[in-house]
Amino acid sequence: MxxxxxxxxxxxxxxxxxxxxxxxxxxxxxxxxxxxxxxxxxxxxxxxxxxxxxxxxxxxxxxxxxxxxxxxxxxxxxxxxxxxxxxxxxxxxxxxxxxxxxxxxxxxxxxxxxxxxxxxxxxxxxxxxxxxxxxxxxxxxxxxxxxxxxxxxxxxxxxxxxxxxxxxxxxxxxxxxxxxxxxxxxxxxxxxxxxxxxxxxxKLSHRIVHLFGESYKKQLIPCKETTNIVTIEGYIGKPEYTKKTRGEQFLFVNQRFIKSPFLNHAIKNAYDRLLPADGFPFYTIYLTIDPQWIDINVHPTKTEIKFQDEKALYAILQATIKKSLATHHVVDSLDFEQDTNFSLLRFTHPIQINSPQAAKERTYTQFKAAPSLPSFVPPKDGKSLFEDPKDNSATPISAQTVGALPHQHGAGTAVQLYASYIIVQVQSGALLIDQQAAHERVLYDKFITHFQNKNGASQQLLMPEHLVVNPVDYMVLLENEAILRSLGFIIDPFGTSTIIIHGCPAELSHHTPKQLLEGLIEQLKWNNSKHKLEPAECCIRALAKKASIPHGTKLNGVEIDALLAQLFSSSNTMYTPDGRKICIMLSKDSLATLLT
Ligand SMILES: Nc1ncnc2c1ncn2[C@@H]1O[C@H](COP(=O)(O)OP(=O)(O)OP(=O)(O)O)[C@@H](O)[C@H]1O
Ligand SMILES: [Mg+2]
Structure with a gap:
């Protein structure tokens, strides 16, 4: 048959x-x-x-x-x-x-x-x-x-x-x-x-602003080049406006949107050291090429193209972007050290970390580790003088193991370095702590508890603020609205692109609500694209990162003590939720070795 x-x-x-x-x-x-x-x-x-x-x-x-x-x-x-x-x-x-x-x-x-x-x-x-x-x-x-x-x-x-x-x-x-x-x-x-x-x-510049928002007016750099292989035109974003997600990167060939990791690399490379390692610049670039030099019949969705001379195209594109960046003098005005994403959230007031009250201290030990934390294997470097404390994954440093609660080490024994790191003497040596990573861990634990108990405290704003975002970002916020509410945000979506902010989590009252929410959206998109996390975990990590005290923030003795006390009571004193190191131990023995 x-x-x-x-x-x-x-x-x-x-x-x-x-x-x-x-x-x-x-x-x-x-x-x-x-x-x-x-x-x-x-x-x-x-x-x-x-x-x-x-x-x-x-x-x-x-x-x-x-x-x-x-x-x-x-x-x-x-x-x-x-x-x-x-x-x-x-x-x-x-x-x-x-x-x-x-x-x-x-x-x-x-x-x-x-x-x-x-x-x-x-x-x-x-x-x-x-x-x-x-x-x-x-x-x-x-x-x-x-x-x-x-x-x-x-x-x-x-x-x-x-x-x-x-x-x-x-x-x-x-x-x-x-x-x-x-x-x-x-x-x-x-x-x-x-x-x-x-x-x-x-015209294109107006279209970009109408699609993505007024803020794009300041960040567009034109680029244009004509060669016998290709004509290039469009706009690229200033490096200081880079984002943590690839979202707004558009490459068109003969007016067709295409995805090309290879040409994307050419553009990113042209920015060279102007970008932070995890930064994605905005661009809308149009290549016009004789159709006989390309093949669009590669994939049914027609978003991939084969180019006859891909390498030449790469070189021309890269040179064009470099020229635009140079012509517009962005190089001179750049601060290479600055983390452009964090700069959004520089404190307008000095950070306030409330000193823990004796009565409240007990609650610090109640923080629970997030159940969905991915296991992180710390890098091993046995020869390093600065060593991870032994068996750190099993027994993270706690106040008890180092004897470092504020009242035990005494206010003022911890010292801040470069407004970014804290060095503190403990029984077995000295701990070098990254203040931002430490604060991120502390906030993360707090938010996890708020989320689990659905009791995030809010700080009501005297006057509601209006945040206007582009429709994609608006959708990101809507997707996470319930989670954000449980963390203490009081927000109301309005129309198609406006969020009315009535209140923010109480812990974050030192941030301007708009900056906080904008930074949060960016971080959410990044977390989502990089880690594919559960929505709540993604939100909580993003919020903790965005709200943590940035490097360059001077802390006074009381603030340092409060931060240390909270860190030593946290669920993991060694690593941030995304696996970055918070502190390293410089043992007494290694100090002695160093000096002999
Ligand atoms: N909005 C439209 N106005 C006029 N003609 C149209 C329209 N939509 C489709 N057509 C006609 O219908 C035909 C079939 O459309 P269809 O999208 O299936 O194929 P295509 O556009 O030719 O190729 P592809 O499958 O790659 O999109 C088109 O070639 C066009 O002639
Ligand atoms: Mg068609």
Missing amino acids: NKIRLLSDLLINQIAAGEVVQRPASVVKELLDNAIDAESKNIKIVIKDAGKQLIQVIDDGIGMGAVDARICFEKHATSKIAHTDDLFKIQTMGFRGEAMASIAAVAQVEMETRLHEAATGIYISIEGSKIKKEETIATAPGTKISVKNLFYNIPARRNFLKSNPVEFKHILEEVHHAALARTAIGWKLYHNDVEIYKLAPE
């Missing part, structure tokens, strides 16, 4: 959809690509329920006649290429002729379309690759496509979708790519009937 059979069209399309349509954002991308290819001047995007209920794209492009409208849902149906040679002359976003067929296989799709010169348009509804209804209608020129109930017929895929804030964040990223690639197009975006963006055709 024969075992081999030809697959049905629906199944073929569903298999193709597996590659093209992974989530609502992929549908948005494909529909926007089509609207762009249709030479639209204005594109409106309407989203409901993060695209799970509805993704609608309305364009004023060329539209389709009745036959094209029907055939566009067939697999391998495209108006954009005809011959093999065309693959190397691609000027359009689409060319594979599979997006509409894939979408129609996994959603309920309705389309209204009309050619400009036609008196009437056509309406088609299609479900599971089958046309359900088709009629002539009165409609505006252009095309309106509504994709409803994505993956309605593949429950496993639908269940796989993430929360609405996460899915909408992906949609926003696709809208950012399209709106940056095509600044001559007017864009509107609505989510659940709320207007997110209304962008008129505008």
Whole structure:
């Protein structure tokens, strides 16, 4: 008996959809690509329920006649290429002729379309690759496509979708790519009937500011270069505005957003020592290359490109960025020592670490280690003079083991070095402590307790503050709102990009609430991309890091004593939650060795 059979069209399309349509954002991308290819001047995007209920794209492009409208849902149906040679002359976003067929296989799709010169348009509804209804209608020129109930017929895929804030964040990223690639197009975006963006055709610098916020006005450096291989233009961010996450880095080739770790490396390298090790600069760079030198048919999502002479491109791109950085004299104005992310949170007032009261001290021993802490193996360096205390993972240094509670070592025996480190004499030697790492551990333990008990104390603001963030950051905050509340934040989302801050965790009253929340968002994104942590763990780590006293902060004797007391009562005196070293022990013996 024969075992081999030809697959049905629906199944073929569903298999193709597996590659093209992974989530609502992929549908948005494909529909926007089509609207762009249709030479639209204005594109409106309407989203409901993060695209799970509805993704609608309305364009004023060329539209389709009745036959094209029907055939566009067939697999391998495209108006954009005809011959093999065309693959190397691609000027359009689409060319594979599979997006509409894939979408129609996994959603309920309705389309209204009309050619400009036609008196009437056509309406088609299609479900599971089958046309359900088709009629002539009165409609505006252009095309309106509504994709409803994505993956309605593949429950496993639908269940796989993430929360609405996460899915909408992906949609926003696709809208950012399209709106940056095509600044001559007017864009509107609505989510659940709320207007997110209304962008008129505008120049690139204005588009960047409208998408990402006013603060970008100060940080853009233009770059431009023309060679016989490539034309480069766009904006890069000043090094002092680098972020901890890759988020806002956009590279376009022939107006198509692409991902290229290789070219990204060229850009990052051009910044050389201007960036902190974990810093990502902003950039929106457009390369224009003769299509015959590139191959975009590498991956179904068309976000990867093969270049014929990648190395030359790398060199030209790097030189262009270097030139822009040099021309704009950022090198001279830079403080190489400064950690740009932490600088956001320099204290406006001296740090106040409340000296523990005798009655309260007992509670310090109640801090529990976070259950989800990843195990961290400290680096071994047996020859080092400064040694980790023996068996530190099993028995971290405590007040008892070193005899270093404030009343035991006496106020003033600890000394601060460079406003960043504390050296304190203990029974078996001297401890050298990184003040920021120590404070981060102390705060982390506090926040864990607050979170577990849901009792984070808040400091109410006299006047609520308004923080305006870009929609992606807004989504990050919404995703974590419940956790932030349990830690003591009193915040209200307002509109599409404003957070009203009524109160902050009491421990952090020395920070300005806006700076704290902004820094927190950045840290959250970084933690998420780097460590893939549980949301609560991610928030608590981020908050502890952002709120910890930075290097360069002078502490008085009482503050030092308070910090030490809290550190020695913490769940882990040796390492920060993300595994950085807090202190090292200089034993009496090694001191003697040093001096003989
Ligand atoms: N908004 C639109 N306006 C006008 N024509 C459209 C629109 N959307 C789709 N079409 C037509 O339908 C055809 C099929 O679209 P589809 O997205 O499936 O394929 P493609 O864009 O050619 O290639 P790809 O699969 O790479 O996107 C397009 O080639 C185009 O002719
Ligand atoms: Mg397409």
